[in-house]
Amino acid sequence: MIVLGIESSCDDTSVSVLKDGHILSVAVNTQLEHIQFGGVIPEIASRAHLKNFPEVLEKALSDSGLILNDVDAIGVTYGPGLVGPLLVGVNFAKGLAYSLKVPVVPVNHIEGHIFANFIDHPEIEYPFIVLVVSGGHTEIVFVPESEKYELCGKTRDDAAGECIDKVSKMLGLGFPGGRIMDEYAKSGNKDFEFFPRGMKNSHDFSFSGLKTSLKYYIDKHDKEFIKSNLNNIAASFMDSVTDSLADKLIRAAKKHNCRTVLLAGGVSANSMLREKITAQSVKKGLKFFYPQPKYCTDNAAMIAMSAFKKIQKYGIEKFSFDSELDAVPFLPLSE
């Protein structure tokens, strides 16, 4: 069973080839066009996907050693995400599938992030609790069985990744903030300053208060002080973000009497977050899994894996070529 995965929900154009549950290749083109604007511009992203998909597909195929005619099914992200970028991926996938006479398996992007964990850890068992955390999402989801999703908590304002990006910008460290802040925080002292933890007694998250307190902190101190303490401020800030994330994930696991916790999404590549959840998991005897960094950020391997899992579960005959498959920008995780 060869599955081709296609992903273009935001600013990464990605294609992956999967064979019998194993990823043979994954090609990703991360659009650098957006850096100058400090955020993703949807129209620019759409145009870049349209231009780059053929080249990214060719790379994924040549790295896999297979040819298009070997493909048995195509998995494609149809939401949630930016409508223009999604439309390009969906129609490119439909075009390929129409010519190849293979079915299209529509994949929810967030479900893809969750399934990314199975790429390196096929041994993961249900039920589990997963923290989906990225630039657009911060959600804790209880997964009692395959494809059943119960929302335990979500952000009431900014996504964690969005907050990190904005604070990185405020500190003059640039975009995208995730990796930059992680690097600065590594050499900093997290006890240098205490920043608030939002909604401490709720299942939900809030990061806008934290963002505001950073703004006041930066305004209050002179530029030289901020500049010479960037690593300390980054560490103290990331300490607050990761405390909220880790504490609520562990608390949800306890509430649902779940022995397995997972991380998913771009921010799950963050080292401080992984360390904190690892420490708490060891203490509480929980199994903790997270994808390797290249499967944390947006990628098509997770989409191919999701499509493969669905084909395994329902049988390939349940999927066909749906000429009307549309992009759904606000696609929920469960109906």
Next chain:
Amino acid sequence: MYILAADTSTEFASVALIKDSGIVSDLRDSGKQAHNQKLFDMIDRVLKDEGIRIRDIDIFAIGSGPGSFTGLRVGVSAFKGMAIGSGKKIIAVSSMDAAALKAFSDFPDEKRIEILLEGRQKDFFSAGYSYDGKDVRKINEIVVRPYGDYDYINGLAAGNVEKQFIEHKSYKSGYSPDAAYVGMLAYMRKDSASKDYGFEPEYYKEFKVR
């Protein structure tokens, strides 16, 4: 030789099948928008009517604008996918050229026709065209003009901007880019079809970040 052609640059999608130099099938979607959900059904119909399969297509021809950004995304990404999936050549045909060919087929004696395509922001794309019996030729580069700016027009003008917005006596409306003409031009230009799938539509409007 079969050419599958489409144009999705306007609110009315169209699909056509060209066999050698003739149009064998020609479909036009009557509803507005949602090309995304109709394009493949239309393609299915033109293939079935002729009794052929997608693998029998030799060249894929897609109208490449200027026009609706969303429409172009849908059509161009679907056609790239189909061409790559069947390992065949693709050709991007300017939607404006297609509208020009349509105009010259009705007014073959004109030396020059000004083509006006709707720009959707109270503006239109405009270029002058000539025709030598083989192919249409753009006389000047495409210019984006606001509604009301049509004093430059000498002689015949044609396009898909609604007549109420272009109060010029020589302007003929109803000349939309159309898959049949995209396909005809693709046939005339078949030597420039290629497996270079990395091309972009003709947006003609730079996207400005506010």
